Amino acid sequence: MILDLSQFETFPIHVKLAAEPEAISIDYDSVVGVNSAGLDLDIQKSGEEFYCQGNARASVRLTCARCLEEFDFELTNSTDFIVCSQEWHKSHRGIKDNEDYVFFQGGELQADLTDVLRQAVIISISLKPLCREDCRGLCPSCGANRNEESCQCQVKKTDERWEALRKLSGLT
Ligand SMILES: [Zn+2]
Ligand SMILES: [Zn+2]
Known part of the structure; x- marks a missing residue:
């Protein structure tokens, strides 16, 4: 799932990205598969950095830890990170930094956000998912x-x- 910033001239912008469900593979026993997943982002430009803030959304098929029935789980998780070039990060950012970075690939203004989305989805899934609270x-x-x-x-x-x-x- 590629974010291509070269197509925008003025910021801030709002973008919606949808991933191929197969690209968000999650290796958890409880995860049967991903139905759909995507990012909803507000992007602000500051110098050579692009501040991305928004939500990861997904629908995943899970197996209930108690009754073993499959069920669909809709999740939303906030996410924020900075997209910039690796060279910029090296020369302008210190080692200690609490921000999350995604680097452009090569010289293009393109960043692969698949891992960002996968991480946001993974931390929203319980290790012991339940089809319902009182299963x-x-x-x-x-x-x-x-x-x-x-x-x-x-x-x-x-x-x-x-x-x-x-x-x-x-x-x-
Ligand atoms: Zn259950
Ligand atoms: Zn019995």
Whole structure:
């Protein structure tokens, strides 16, 4: 996903970029795939630097950590970074700096923002994504999806515990 700044003469500008979903590959067990992803940016020029600020948006297909069902997750995450040439950065910026930089490739005013987008998407995805806050998950005994059906395992378990308690208290 290339940002080409050579086509703009006056700043600030607002750009919307869409990535090829396949380009935003995320190697997480919980991520089935990316449906769509893109950046929405306000860009201000200052000297040789382009300040980019905006949002990363994506729709990703995830697997629920509890019930293992797939679901679509829509995310938005703010992002800001500076695009400039590597030479400029070397000569004008110190080593200690909290900004994020994306460098132009070669002498062109073109920058690949695929990694920026991928990072913004990755930090928005929980390590244990849930299809919904109160997902009841799978029954550990019979594997039934407890969002869809109620099995009898829980009942039996309660009985067993009650049984043990009765033994302990010498009731049986
Ligand atoms: Zn779930
Ligand atoms: Zn069960």
